[in-house]
Structures are given as structure tokens and as C-alpha cells.
Amino acid sequence: MTMDTPKNKVNWHLFHYAAPSTFYPLAGKAIPWLMTLAVVLAAIGLWIGMAVAPSDAQQGDGYRIIYLHVPSSWMAMFIYIVMAFWSVIHLVWKTRLSALMAQALAPTGAWMALMSLVTGALWGKPMWGTWWVWDARLTSMLLLFFLYLGFIALTRSIDDPDRSDQAGSLLAIVGVFNVPVIYFSVYWWNTLHQGASVSSKGSSMAGVMLAAMLLMSLAAWMYSIAMTLRRVRVLILQREASTRWVQELNIL
Amino acid sequence: MGVLSFFASVLERDVLLAWRQRGDVLLGLMFFMLVATLFPLAVGPEPNGLLRIGPGVLWVAALLANLLALPRLFHGDWIDGSLEQLLLAPYPPSMMVAAKFAAHWLVTSLPLALAAPLLAIQYGLPLAQCLMLVASLLVGTPIITALGGIGAALTLGLRQGEVLLALLVLPLLAPVLIFGSGAVGAVAAGQSGMAELSLLAAMACTSVFFAPWLAAKALRLAIE
């Protein structure tokens, strides 16, 4: 009976792609650029939106919260889709780094959803008189916020890294198919009970406002990428704490 | 022995196990009734108030009662190791999971749906709304079992798995609640309510079709 005792050398030939040790410094270099780009875009966007753009015909100057509310809402929804994208890659190719990307995206998405909710409430107060408005967009953003919290809670409560990656990916995929259903049902529910609420986007946006909003959205995008890369680096360090390249990294 | 008879034997096994612990079914029903009777105490007994909130309250109570029973879906088998034997059976694991979902639906959700009219009388719902309530519960609860089953498989064996299961699954079940209570509300408003019911049925078909496969994948993680 042929048998050789297991050796300690790990040659996992299946996984010999770009390892985290190469991704880690790459991400490190990209973060400062992304952060400065985000700040610059935000500065220009805010300058145009706040100082140059005229006030809105119906809502006066209260509408300027749109420059914060809409970018954060877009980012909250977009990040969830990117999370599902990385989750699919993780489940199909078993690449651990893609699962870490999904887990790094979730907190930023949750913060974006929270910002969208807060700015939405602050915007609703002058327009509709109450802090919380059961408007279709705000309600579905609230549910999306819970989806993010559920994802974070699930991945953080499982100790075994492999299981938490795969469980998180499964949940993200189930979630992403349900997000449109949630949006549709909340919109349907909203029109049923309150009649078509006047949607502020109906008023055609002046070119200047649109430019400011797009700049702010780009800034939010750069910011989210930078934060995600910073967080994925921390996750890589946690996962690879026992490997030599991390310990040498730390000693440097 | 074909896959369908494997489905039947797993279904029969689970129903037999549930029958041996008949008390659990009553517990679920009592929880449902208790939640439904708490609301009038809070909101006040005047009939037209209760009539208006009736469908919504009964649907929320049924949803919570179902949610309460979901962790037991796999926990019993996981604790004594028979879940591994089930996964080792020479048949697709999604068929086993589908059978467990069906058994769980029969044992928990069906009694709730049938007991709902009793509580509907408490809220003074007319007959038409009672029937639509039962219909929407019968069509809606498979979605709760399917999506909740995925959540139960994902959170199997975790600390505070039940609370986590609720956090994961409730946002996904918002549409079920909206269309379920919407159907009864539509009947109250004189419309036929079939629009909401058919949307609910569509969601039920898709989730019941995809959930067993996803839950089987999630179970395999919990077994390692």
C-alpha cells in the first residue's frame, strides 16, 4: 500500500493567481489618488451646486439637499449590485479575494444608505412637514439599509472564514434578486395608499444643477472605491495574519 | 426508488417527527392568537378602527408566527447529526430540502392559515375578507417558508441564529406582507383583490422553485 506522510509545504496549484500580497500594495498606492480625486470633485460639485446654481422654482433653496441625497441613494443601490457581482464571482470561481471585496463594500453601502435616509428625512421636513415621510424611495432605501445590516451581521457572526464568505455571497445574490421586487412592491404600495406623490424629479433640472449632481455622484463613487479598498486591505490583513508576507510586512 | 419517492419519504419522515411533537404546532397557533389579541388592547376596541387595521395586523401576526418556527426547520436534524445522513442520501440534496420545506409548510403555515378566520372574527372582518385572508395566507406562506428556509440554512448553528434569521429574512419578506395584506385591503375596498393574489402567486412560484437549491448549497456550508 503506497503512502507518504503529508508534507508541510503548501502547493495549492489551483490557486496560484495574483495573491493578496500583490493586490495589497497595489490597493495601497491607488487609495491616495482616489481620495484626492473624490475631494476635488466634491469641492467643485458643491461649489457649483451651492453657490452658482439658482434656487428651484417650487422648493426654493431647500432643494440643494439633493446634491447629497441623490448621490448617496445612487451609491447605496449601486454598491449592492457590485456586491452581488463580486459574490457571483466568489461562488463560481471560489476566489477568496472577491468575497472580501463584497464584505468590504457592505459597510460603505450601509453608510451611504444611512446618509440617504438622513438627508431624505431632512429634505422631507421642509417639503412635507414631517421628519419621516413614507415616500416610496425612502421606504425602499430603509429596507435596503436593513439588507446591508443583515449581510454585515451574517458575515461577522460566522467565525470560519470560508463559510462566512460563501454564506455572505449566497445572501447577497438572494438579496440582489429581491431588491427590484422590494422597490416595485413599495412603489405599488405607495401609490395605492397615498396617490401618486409629487416627485421632485419631475421638474426638469437646469443644466447647472445636473452638472453639480453628476460631479457629486462621481465624487461619491471615488470615495466609495477608496474606502472599499482601504477596508479590503484590513480584511486581507486579518485573514492572512498567520502568513509570512504579512508578518514581514508588519515588521517593516 | 425514484427521486419522487425519496421526496415522499423525507416528507413523511418530517411529518411523523412533527406529529410526535404535536405540542409545537399548538405553540405556534397560540403565539399567532396572542399577537393578534394584543393589538386591540393597544389600539382600542372600537369596531371600525379594528376593521381597518385587521388585515394588516393578522398578516403581521402570521408572518411573525411563521418566522418563529423557521429555525426549527434544520436545527433538530443538525443537532443530532441526522442532517449529515440526509445529505449523504444518494439523491439530490435540493430534493431533500424541498421535502423539508413542504413538511414545514404543512405543519406550521397551513394550521395558521386555517386558524386565521377565527381571529378575523375578533376584528369583525366580513366573510369576503376572511376568505381572501385565508387565500392570501395560503399563497403567501410558501414564500415565507422558502426565503426563510434559505435564511435558516445560512444561520444554522450560529450564536443567536434566530435573531439573525429574522434580520436577514424580514426585509426580503416585505413584498409578501405588502401584497398579502393588500389583497385583503383590496377586497375591503370592494375590488376583487386578484391582482395582489396573482402577484403573490408569481412570487411564490419563483421562490419555491429556486429556494431549495440555494438552501442546499447553504446547508453544505453548515455541515463542514
Next chain:
Amino acid sequence: MLQVQNLAAARGGRVLFSGLSFTLLAGQCLHVQGANGVGKTSLLKMLAGLSPSPVGRVSWQDKSYAEWGDDLGAQLHYLGHRDALKDTLSPLENLLIGARLHGVRLTEHTALQVLQRVGLACHADLPVRQLSQGQKRRATLARCLALPRPIWIMDEPWVGLDLAGQAELGAWIAAHLNSGGIAILTSHQLLPEQIPSVSILALHAPNAATAVPEAAWAC
């Protein structure tokens, strides 16, 4: 003939064992030894097809586990630390249902015969929760005897058995091996002598002090 090539396992990012290769021919028994937490159970679960083995290849009768897919379940018995018995059911019901799940329709007569062989005939209708630990272990072993399967994978099967039970289990395993089956066992004591052609596989923990060389993983 069960063949394992270059199998590796990691638990929580820590490598348990790697580069493990061996071949088991009909009638051979493998005794897996090693301290706690060295990966014995993970190895057994991989051999049972319960947990995936991304690195390395395990094949039975020259067909890899991936090709076997779900039918692998019909080729083996897996006995874990916990007896897979439902407390509210009797040993007889557990045996009948366990067999039906594997696609075998046992008659009550044959089931009672197996229970008699295992020494649980008089407790056949008692709910399992009222049995002792040793009797529960016998009820689980009854399923292995009732359904003939070529591979037996048992995780510390002697735990909880009295002396008579241990001798009987040794005899059953010996009979299984003599009839051309394969057994993979873990146990902290030496196997009883009557088990033929035992080979030892000693798993030892990777040296904790050395940092794990960079585990390459896909980007």
C-alpha cells in the same frame, strides 16, 4: 479501490494537512491517528464527500468523487461523533426510515433481525431518548449492518461501547473487511486484533511555530 491523491485541507485559513496520498484496496482498513484538532474529522468528511476537496483528487473505483456526485451516498456509510438518531422515534423506526432514505425498503422482519443481531431486539419500540449511550451507538451501527455498503467511514466508533460491544463491533468490521469492504476508522485506542490488514496513517499538526508560507489564492 479507493485512491486519494495530494489531498489538502484548511480550516479557518490554517492548513491542517496537505499533499496526502494513499490507496486502499478491497479488504483493507485504514486507522487514522493524530492528536485532537489535527484534521482527522475533516479528512473523514472529505472521504465521505460531505465537505468539498478543492485541492487533490479522491476517486473510488477509478471514478472521481465529482463524477460520482449524489450517487456516492449509496457507496458508503458515514458514522460521525453524533449518532444520527431521532430521539422521539424508536430504533426500529429509525432503522426503517434510515433505510428508506437510502432507497432501500426494509421489511419489519429483516429490520427486527438486524436489531436482534445488534442486541436491541427488546428495546425495538422504546423511544431512542430512553436508551443508554452504548445502546444508541448500537442502534446507529444497526443501519450499517442492515444496508451493505462497500466503504465504512467511522469516527471513533468504539466511544461509549462496553467491552462486549467493542468486541462485537470488531467482529462486524472484520466481517465487513473479509467480505471485500474498505474501512476508514479513527480511534484513540488500538484496534482489536481480529481486524485484518490494518495500516496506520498518522496525521500530525503542522509545526505551529513556523508561519504558513504564503497560501496562494486566486485574486
Next chain:
Amino acid sequence: MYWNSWSEFIAMGGYGVYVWGSFIACSVAICMEGVLLAHARRQTMRQIARASMLANLARSQVAGLQVADQHKASQQEGAQ
């Protein structure tokens, strides 16, 4: 420049409280995210430092044993 004075800019057509309130809220959220992430990074670094320190300790302890064995062996030879 749409505004002709700073005070008008601050008042923001009467909606100043809400507009600047949402700015403050967003900046607080962004700072919180940054602070939490930096804290997590520092904690991970400290964890890794401890892990490598403990690993070295284990290695030296093993090495220490070998040295002690050799020492004992050489003593016995000397004693014979």
C-alpha cells in the same frame, strides 16, 4: 455667484437649518466611517504583532529545549 452676501448664503433662503444639517450629518457619517476603519486597522496590526511575537516565543522555546538537551547530553559525556 448666485448669492450676494455671506449671511444670505448661510440662511439658504430660510432652509439653512436643513441644508447645513444634512451637510453636518453626512460629514459626521464620513468621519465615523474613516475613524472606525482606522481603528479596525490599528487593532489588526496589533493582533498581527502579537501573533508573530507569540510565534517567535514558541520557536525560541522549542529551540531553547534543544539547547538544553544538547547541554545535558554533553554533561553526561563529561561525567562518564
